[in-house]
Amino acid sequence: MSKALRYLGAVRPEAATHLLSFYKHSVKALDEKTRCLIQIVTKVSVGTERGLRQYAPKALKAGASKEEILDAVMMAFPAAGLNKMLDAIEVLIDLDLLPEAPGSTKETGDNRLGSMADFPLNKMACVHKPDGDLIVFRTGPETARVYLSRCPHSKTTLCKGVNHGDRVECRMHNWVFDLASGRCLGPDPEGKPGLIEVKVKVEGGQLVRVG
Ligand code: FES
The missing domain is CATH 1.25.40 (Serine Threonine Protein Phosphatase 5, Tetratricopeptide repeat)
Known part of the structure; x- marks a missing residue:
């Protein structure tokens, strides 16, 4: 149940009872x-x-x-x-929930995001690519987490947000994201989606996107 429905159920139980009951009981055969x-x-x-x-x-x-x-x-x-x-x-x-397009390549030179040595440790960095900005958060000599820069709330780019080092804050509605985990830290984080992670690997000191 969404947070909004739970909220309505709590503050307007008379109005929400039938709606909640409908959601609960309407699907029986599928x-x-x-x-x-x-x-x-x-x-x-x-x-x-x-x-x-x-x-x-x-x-x-x-x-x-x-x-x-x-x-x-x-x-x-x-x-x-x-x-x-x-x-x-x-x-x-x-979300990688659609079939792959024929002829799509996953590991071309275009997928290189940069040298690992150029990314600061435990600090946010942005990489600009033709198909959209990415946030890189290097966590060790050979490890990094990479996310789409697109805010999961809407379509604002988080690369233009407020860089708090290990966190980024969206300028639009001030959601804050933890870059070590990708989770939304708030305000009121329950049920809020986290950052969309991109698969990467390190090859010859280069960070390479693989998905
Ligand atoms: S668009 Fe980022 S918090 Fe709303």
């Missing part, structure tokens, strides 16, 4: 995978990125393939229109 795929269609249709981030990983966990998730997104097209559908695809590409 299995979890089907339910999650239908949820993806509705989340794309209404354009809620948060809902999509919630239900797409659930669908995969419930046994849906990435092809089925893509089908669900495309089924939303008549109600959602092109822009919402493309926005959803962008979110799911970031």
Whole structure:
């Protein structure tokens, strides 16, 4: 249950009781995978990125393939229109929940993010790439965590946020993210999504994106 529904249930129980009961009892015959795929269609249709981030990983966990998730997104097209559908695809590409595009290369020279020696230890650094900025947080001589710079709340780039070294604060609504874990530290962090991590490896002293 979302934080907003829990909140309504607590402060407006008379109004929220029927709604909460509806959510609890309306789905009886559908299995979890089907339910999650239908949820993806509705989340794309209404354009809620948060809902999509919630239900797409659930669908995969419930046994849906990435092809089925893509089908669900495309089924939303008549109600959602092109822009919402493309926005959803962008979110799911970031989450690595869509089938890989034919001919996509994962380890080309373009995936090099820089020399490990150039990244400060336990401090935020930004790398600008044609397909979007990345945040690099080096944690040791051969280890680093790398995240999309895109704030998971909306689409602001965190590379333009406030750099607190081991934390970054979004300028838009002041969410703060821990760069060692990617978790949202607040304000009021419960249920808030964390940073989207990018897979990397170190090769010959170079940090290389692999996913
Ligand atoms: S867009 Fe970053 S906190 Fe809202």
